[in-house]
Amino acid sequence: MERYGTWVVKKGLAEMLKNGVIMDVTTAEQAKIAEEAGAVAVMALERVPADIRKEGGVARMASIQKIKEIMEAVSIPVMAKVRIGHIAEARILEAIGVDFIDESEVLTPADDRYHINKHEFKVPFVCGARDLGEALRRIAEGAAMIRTKGEAGTGNVVEAVRHMRQVMDEIRRVKNMPDEELVTYAKEIGAPVELVYEVKKLGRLPVVNFAAGGIATPADAALMMMLGADGVFVGSGIFKSKDPEKMARAIVAAVLYWDDAKMLAKVSEDIGSPMPGKAVEELAVRMQERGW
Amino acid sequence: MKIGVLGMQGDIREHVQALERLGCETIVVKKSEDLEKIDGLVIPGGESTTITRLMKLTGIWSKLKDMASNGFPIFGTCAGLIVLAKEIANAPDQETLELLDVTVERNGYGRQIDSFEAELEVEGFDLPVKGVFIRAPIITSVGNGVNVLSSYRGNPVLVAQGKILAATFHPELVDGESRIHKLFIDMVNS
Numbered sequence: 411m412e413r414y415g416t417w418v419v420k421k422g423l424a425e426m427l428k429n430g431v432i433m434d435v436t437t438a439e440q441a442k443i444a445e446e447a448g449a450v451a452v453m454a455l456e457r458v459p460a461d462i463r464k465e466g467g468v469a470r471m472a473s474i475q476k477i478k479e480i481m482e483a484v485s486i487p488v489m490a491k492v493r494i495g496h497i498a499e500a501r502i503l504e505a506i507g508v509d510f511i512d513e514s515e516v517l518t519p520a521d522d523r524y525h526i527n528k529h530e531f532k533v534p535f536v537c538g539a540r541d542l543g544e545a546l547r548r549i550a551e552g553a554a555m556i557r558t559k560g561e562a563g564t565g566n567v568v569e570a571v572r573h574m575r576q577v578m579d580e581i582r583r584v585k586n587m588p589d590e591e592l593v594t595y596a597k598e599i600g601a602p603v604e605l606v607y608e609v610k611k612l613g614r615l616p617v618v619n620f621a622a623g624g625i626a627t628p629a630d631a632a633l634m635m636m637l638g639a640d641g642v643f644v645g646s647g648i649f650k651s652k653d654p655e656k657m658a659r660a661i662v663a664a665v666l667y668w669d670d671a672k673m674l675a676k677v678s679e680d681i682g683s684p685m686p687g688k689a690v691e692e693l694a695v696r697m698q699e700r701g702w
Numbered sequence: 703m704k705i706g707v708l709g710m711q712g713d714i715r716e717h718v719q720a721l722e723r724l725g726c727e728t729i730v731v732k733k734s735e736d737l738e739k740i741d742g743l744v745i746p747g748g749e750s751t752t753i754t755r756l757m758k759l760t761g762i763w764s765k766l767k768d769m770a771s772n773g774f775p776i777f778g779t780c781a782g783l784i785v786l787a788k789e790i791a792n793a794p795d796q797e798t799l800e801l802l803d804v805t806v807e808r809n810g811y812g813r814q815i816d817s818f819e820a821e822l823e824v825e826g827f828d829l830p831v832k833g834v835f836i837r838a839p840i841i842t843s844v845g846n847g848v849n850v851l852s853s854y855r856g857n858p859v860l861v862a863q864g865k866i867l868a869a870t871f872h873p874e875l876v877d878g879e880s881r882i883h884k885l886f887i888d889m890v891n892s
Binding site for chain 1: 709710711712713714715716732747748749751752755756759760780781793808809812813814815816817818819820834835836837872875876
């Protein structure tokens with residue numbers, strides 16, 4: 411008998427995306443460009459984060475028609491975002507057969523206290539995190555994949571770096587912690603103690619951990635891989651750059667060659683200018699502060 | 703003996719771990735020169751379009767094709783099987799290595815919500831293998847030289863041809879499971 415939507419199957423899809431690049435797209439045409447450039451998946455959106463930031467207002471799940479168009483255009487997995495805590499948006503995306511749901515701080519939160527109970531779904535979820543406690547709370551709720559929050563739509567990698575370093579630093583501390591300290595540590599970071607034990611045993615998060623939020627160049631992508639990311643999400647960075655096709659190919663190559671500086675130099679040549687960046691201090695909204 | 707795991711994209715670490723459980727020395731293959739250091743290659747699960755593009759970028763594609771025509775052993779799971787297949791029925795434009803005489807249908811069971819686990823009987827195994835099928839391909843037909851080692855609901859899921867072994871499922875994702883990898887090691891040694 412087949413068993414559908416199991417933890418192994420949900421977590422397994424994230425494993426298949428490792429060492430890959432997931433790109434934000436807003437049209438079927440962009441999705442095809444991403445697939446041809448070597449993206450392992452696409453994130454179907456109404457607007458990229460840079461435009462969400464510019465236009466303000468309430469950002470919601472993308473239109474069903476748009477997501478379906480993108481699903482029909484490509485053979486790679488299609489992800490889509492729901493608002494934090496919006497169980498109904500998630501049920502709708504599951505019903506149309508989206509391959510992965512991002513319960514995302516980039517959209518306006520629907521619930522200011524609770525996230526979705528992701529165990530109840532057959533479709534896997536990815537969630538953002540800024541530290542180990544936040545990552546383990548999301549995994550406790552059923553997230554099959556974690557990504558740094560970074561600061562989406564800025565083209566500024568500093569927050570993604572901060573969040574990746576924070577998570578990795580806390581994992582290293584847990585690895586070296588005697589067992590009697592784990593319960594108190596779990597309480598301090600607001601994480602279930604069983605998951606803290608698991609992190610100690612594995613020496614890493616129990617699920618795949620990607621980088622996201624501000625990656626705009628091949629060098630940014632390589633930096634995140636150097637810091638221990640399993641792969642990268644590129645949001646506005648592809649289709650807000652001067653030459654999206656070249657940028658997409660170069661970032662895919664950079665995730666392969668992150669530990670080979672000569673090849674990184676080669677893939678970074680002649681790729682047009684990246685998206686314009688923003689200093690984090692100048693932002694009116696810090697999306698990373700959404701999520702509990 | 704040294705086995706390489708193709709390090710383009712996908713669940714590379716899980717294959718390395720499955721091989722290490724068998725006491726096998728492994729390296730991650732990222733350059734075409736690395737192919738000269740190994741006695742067999744595993745192509746992991748991942749996205750077949752991405753893996754193909756990166757194999758071409760690194761020059762591994764043409765070199766591996768040459769080596770395989772001289773009997774170099776290769777084991778592919780899921781995307782790895784697609785890359786090895788002779789033909790993709792629902793993506794005829796997607797280039798493959800054409801080393802395994804099978805026709806496959808990509809995402810044959812459907813999308814991620816149709817991904818599943820099921821017990822599989824494998825020829826020569828006393829106990830079943832847990833088959834993890836993730837957006838898996840379906841093998842719709844096999845050539846005369848292909849040996850079917852396991853089938854599920856009428857379609858082959860584990861096949862061998864000469865020194866090539868391929869599975870539509872992911873034995874590397876099952877804790878402690880190394881029997882399918884052992885089949886490949888035996889193939890390399892024979």
